[in-house]
Each structure stands twice: as structure tokens, then as C-alpha cells.
Amino acid sequence: MGSRNVLRRVLAGAVVVAAAMTAALGGATAASAHDSLVSSSPSEGESVAALSEVRLDFSANLLGADGGNLVIVVGPDGRHYESACAELAGSTLTLPVALGEPGEYSVEWRAVSSDGHPVSGVIPFTSTGASTSIGAETSPCASAAGVAETSTEAQDTGGMSGLTLGLVLGGGVVVLVGVLIVVILRTRTREG
Numbered sequence: 420m421g422s423r424n425v426l427r428r429v430l431a432g433a434v435v436v437a438a439a440m441t442a443a444l445g446g447a448t449a450a451s452a453h454d455s456l457v458s459s460s461p462s463e464g465e466s467v468a469a470l471s472e473v474r475l476d477f478s479a480n481l482l483g484a485d486g487g488n489l490v491i492v493v494g495p496d497g498r499h500y501e502s503a504c505a506e507l508a509g510s511t512l513t514l515p516v517a518l519g520e521p522g523e524y525s526v527e528w529r530a531v532s533s534d535g536h537p538v539s540g541v542i543p544f545t546s547t548g549a550s551t552s553i554g555a556e557t558s559p560c561a562s563a564a565g566v567a568e569t570s571t572e573a574q575d576t577g578g579m580s581g582l583t584l585g586l587v588l589g590g591g592v593v594v595l596v597g598v599l600i601v602v603i604l605r606t607r608t609r610e611g
């Protein structure tokens with residue numbers, strides 16, 4: 420019984436320490452957190468009958484007025500339906516659009532958070548309205564050209580858009596580095 424009580428006290432102590440550390444880390448994370456998307460029009464999964472502008476509202480004023488913030492709209496045919504570059508005003512990015520045939524579209528965005536960190540996301544939505552544009556193979560926005568080219572190339576390989584492909588490649592690199600570290604550590608352990 421005595422040793423069990425000691426064990427319980429140790430466990431209770433560990434739980435308290437873990438809780439305190441979590442609270443401290445959580446607080447630090449909240450204090451240094453980068454900006455997040457608060458709301459968007461269209462919102463994720465929304466069906467729109469007509470759309471002339473995409474609007475993204477962030478939790479704080481973004482940085483990178485010149486080309487750092489990119490927003491594109493990719494249609495069911497993989498073409499671009501943004502008609503200009505995104506415009507930044509404080510914490511809001513707006514993008515003029517003219518959609519094509521009804522179907523599944525996605526807003527893909529990349530923004531420079533007020534803490535300097537890049538943030539990005541994809542917002543899928545559905546258009547039910549009549550076509551107002553045939554779209555473009557590349558983005559009419561020059562600063563989004565890189566994203567546009569990657570997007571077009573990705574269509575051939577698996578239909579992934581540029582930002583998605585970037586995220587997947589980034590994740591792949593992280594996994595590879597992790598595997599390498601494990602292999603190196605195992606090799607060292609065997610040698611030792």
C-alpha cells in the first residue's frame with residue numbers, strides 16, 4: 420500500500436507539471452501566433468449563384484503589400500478565374516473574379532502574417548450560376564505567375580494545384596528528414 424501511495428503522488432505530481440507546461444506553452448503559442456483567416460466570402464463549401472469578388476478577412480493587418488499576398492481562384496477545368504491581383508487593405512484581401520461553368524472551384528491563398536510568417540489555405544466552394552468567363556490558363560496577376568505555372572504543371576500529374584503541391588512536397592521533405600534522422604541514430608547506436 421505504501422509504495423502505491425508514493426507512486427500515486429509521483430503520478431499526480433507529473434500530471435500537475437505536465438498541465439503547467441502545457442499552459443505555459445499554450446500561452447506562448449497564443450502570444451506569438453500568426454494571423455489566421457477569420458472569415459471568407461465565399462466561405463468553405465458555400466454554393467454561390469453569382470460571384471464578382473472574393474473577400475478574405477484576417478485576424479490582423481497583413482504584411483507584404485507588394486506581391487507577398489497571393490489569391491487565385493481555380494475552376495473545375497483547372498483554369499484561373501481571378502481577373503486581377505488581390506488587393507490588400509489592412510486585414511482584408513479582395514480579389515475580382517469572373518467564374519466560368521458551374522462546378523467545384525477553389526480559392527487558394529497565401530498571405531504574409533503580421534509576424535512575418537507565411538500562412539496559406541484553400542477554400543473550396545461551388546458555383547451554380549451561369550458562366551461569365553472562359554478563365555485563363557495562367558493567372559492575369561503577374562506576382563501570382565509562379566503559383567499559376569505550378570498549378571498548370573500539377574494538373575498533368577494529379578490535378579493538384581500549386582499551393583497544395585507545395586504543401587505536399589513540404590510535408591514529404593519533413594518526413595524524409597525524419598526518416599534520415601532515425602536511420603542515422605540507429606546506425607550510431609549499432610556502432611556504439
Ligand SMILES: [Cu+2]
Binds near residue numbers: 453454532535
Ligand atoms: Cu507566425
